[in-house]
Amino acid sequence: MDAQTVVTTITIAISITSLAVSGALTLRQVRTATDGYALPVVLNVFSQFRSQEFFEAQQYVLYQLRKDFPEVAAYTALPLEARSQVRAVAGLYDDLGKLVAHGIVKEELVIGSNGIHARRIWEAVEPFVLEERRQRRSNLWIYLEDLAYRSTRTPPATIHAKLKLHRYVAPSGPGQPGPGPSGPTVPPPRSRKRAIDRGEHESPP
Secondary structure, three states, X not given: OOHXXXXXXXXXXXXXXXXXXXXXXHXXXXXXXXXXXXXXXXXXXXXXXXXHHHHHHHHHHHHOHHHHOOOOOOHHHOOHHHXXXXXXXXXXXXXXXXXXXXXXXXXXXXXXXXXXXXXXXXXXXXXHHHHHHHHHOOOOOHHHHHHHHHHHHOOHHHHHHHHOOOOOOOOOOOOOOOOHHHOOOOOOHHHHHHHHHOOOOOOOO
16 A cells, blocks of 8 residues: 555545544534523423422322212313313323423433323323323323333333432431441440350440
8 A cells, every 4th residue: 555545544534533523513512502492491391390289280180080080081071170180280291291202301300200290190191081082083192191101111210220319318416326337336235245245345435
């Protein structure tokens, strides 16, 4: 291989590397911009979960809806008050499902924080939604159903373990040994008595 061929090969390799790096940086910038645009939307959706009105509606859907309407009925056939509470709750979880399904928000974020309730809400409204779909041939709250499926496929506990979330351990009171190896290990009274009977000496306190 002559010198000209070597130089040409090196030049092509450098060009390809430059293009790859440039493409990677551009993709990263696009993703960063997308996250920036999505953040206000996500924060707005999450803020609705903290409202008292939503909390009361969610409690109704989880614990009272099926008691009030044990017979299968289409969602739109429910009385206005019940329908409004179901729409407020299921509709919001459906919006969360849209953000996840379209890749605007990471699945782990939504499932880790709201996965359990998403699944429970779907189970509570499922008969009414399926009957509505059957009668109207619609895809009512299909994103909620998808989110419930994702929450079953990847349970929140799995995500929490992956993140290595810590459990809080209350510190010991004044004068008490702290947790772990820093605190002295004192055997219980019976163990101490057995040690003395065997002729072993205790360390002074």
